[in-house]
Amino acid sequence: xxxxxxxxxxxxxxxxxxxxxxxxxxxxxxxxxxxxxxxxxxxxxxxxxxxxxxxxxxxxxxxxxxxxxxxxxxxxxxxxxxxxxxxxxxxxxxxxxxxxxxxxxxxxxxxxxxxxxxxxxxxxxxxxxxxxxxxxxxxxxxxxxxxxxxxxxxxxxx
Numbered sequence: 737x738x739x740x741x742x743x744x745x746x747x748x749x750x751x752x753x754x755x756x757x758x759x760x761x762x763x764x765x766x767x768x769x770x771x772x773x774x775x776x777x778x779x780x781x782x783x784x785x786x787x788x789x790x791x792x793x794x795x796x797x798x799x800x801x802x803x804x805x806x807x808x809x810x811x812x813x814x815x816x817x818x819x820x821x822x823x824x825x826x827x828x829x830x831x832x833x834x835x836x837x838x839x840x841x842x843x844x845x846x847x848x849x850x851x852x853x854x855x856x857x858x859x860x861x862x863x864x865x866x867x868x869x870x871x872x873x874x875x876x877x878x879x880x881x882x883x884x885x886x887x888x889x890x891x892x893x894x
Contacts, residue, residue: 737809738810739812739888740809740810740812740889741808741809741810741882741885741886741890742807742808742809742810742813743806743807743808743880743881743882743885743886743890744805744806744807744878745805745806745860745861746804746805746806746807746880747801747804747846747861747882748858748861749862752801754842754881756797756798756801757798759794759797759798760794760795760798761772762794762871763787763790763794763795764791765777765785766787766790766791767788767791769786770782770784770787777804791843792880802819803820803821804819804820804822804847804860805818805819805820806818806819806858806859806860806878806879807819807820807850807889808878808880810866810886810889812828812829812830812893813828813829814827814829815827815829815832815878817822817844817858817869817876817878819847819848819858822848823848825858825876827868827870827876829873829893831836831870831871832868832869832870832871833870834867834868834869835866835867835868835869835872835890836865836867837864837865837883837886837887837890838854838864838865838866838867838869838877839853839863839864840857840859840863840865840867840877841863841865843859843877846859846860846861847859847860851881852877854867854872854875854876854877854879855875855876855877856875856876857876857877857879858878858879859877859878859879860879861879861881862879862880862881863879864879864880864881864883864890865877865878865879866878866880866886867878872878
């Protein structure tokens with residue numbers, strides 16, 4: 737019997753990175769045109785300082801998406817979720833009333849979603865995950881890309 741289930745997920749959707757990298761081209765072109773060539777960019781150009789602040793913001797946003805990671809670790813004792821760099825959460829199995837694999841569909845986006853039918857949802861992509869109902873009435877859901885492995889691990893706990 738396997739002693740734990742672990743999974744690390746990152747944003748790898750090609751369309752998301754196409755959007756982010758396309759947005760990232762704007763400050764590069766702006767810096768090149770306005771700061772290097774000395775030609776104002778656009779009809780109403782930003783100040784040089786504004787362009788630098790805008791560029792830092794865009795590059796930080798792209799770096800943030802690059803860093804985000806959903807780490808799940810499930811053992812016989814507990815379930816640990818680390819949505820790096822935003823939050824960590826741990827739930828002991830003794831606090832769980834019900835656990836099941838579900839197809840949660842689309843819950844309004846990816847990331848951390850509050851106040852859904854599944855309670856707090858932690859997901860990076862996809863539509864399958866582990867739904868937990870706690871004895872205190874709270875709910876949460878952890879998205880997974882390794883559903884078969886997760887199901888096999890959960891079955892081994894019984």
